[in-house]
Amino acid sequence: MSEALVLAETDAGIRTLTLNQPTLRNPISDLPTVDAVVDALHAADQDPEVRVVILTGAGSAFSTGGNLKAMHEGRGPQGATPSETVSNYRRGIQRIPLAFAAIDVPVVAAVNGPAIGAGCDLACMCDVRIAGRSARFAESFVKLGIVPGDGGAWLLRRIVGESKAMELSLTGEIIDAEEAWRLGLVSKVVDDAELMAAARSVAAAIAANPPVAVRLTKRLIRQAQTADLPSLLDASASAQAIAHETQDHAEAITAFIEKRAPVFTGR
Secondary structure, rough: OOOEEEEEEEOOOEEEEEEHHHHOEOOOHHHHHHHHHHHHHHHHOOOOOOOOOEEEEEEOOOOOOOOOHHHHHHOOOOOHHHHHHHHHHHHHHOOOHHHHHHOOOOOOEEEEEEEOHHHHHHHHHOEEEEEEOOEEEOHHHHHHHHOOOHHHHHHHHHHHHHHHHHHHHHHEEEEEEEHHHHHOOOEEEEEEEHHHHHHHHHHHHOOOHHHHHHHHHHHHHHOOOOHHHHHHHHHHHHHHHHHHHHHHHHHHHHHHHHHOOOOOOOO
């Protein structure tokens, strides 16, 4: 029996998902891997015991994106005709950013090495990014004579701004973890040996909060990427109406008044 393409382990409300093709440096373009990633994200989102997800890669790379060997052998997303290629992208790798957009559970990327091409975009799909010092990032599609077919043109500019996104995308240059931090692409850089502990620390801080409020807050921030202020205020009022009715909200107020640590149940 072949080993799982995505490993899943849950502890204290934190589910760690590990891309598990280390010998290939964790490509995500093949259809079985797409299925595994999408299924793992949906499973985490639907599990009430999961309060936050950590995404990382097995071995020395986070993800080097496309499987170039498969592309070279004619097993990549390119079809016999342009229309077939479009279909392959839609039913293939483009399902991953859509899956990230659909889930409410927060995702922390622990970038443990190169995040190249679609791997860089995968990191951008996550809500928080922590990098080990060996991490490298590149929006490198242009180097292969192709474009970011997985939503990278939408994702990257929202994180680093249009000018820098243009520069990174049009040059395909590789940047190190410190430069990624200076650009705001990652929120923290730590020694490689401390990466998972740092990611778990952030995840634990998220998991300690009321799960419904956490998921609603994430949804509002995502909606704010495309909404105008009046629309976002309407969405905020609706989310707040839900939050006010939760037992966790009442518990938070009571615990504050009683000067004790709250106990949140996700209800």
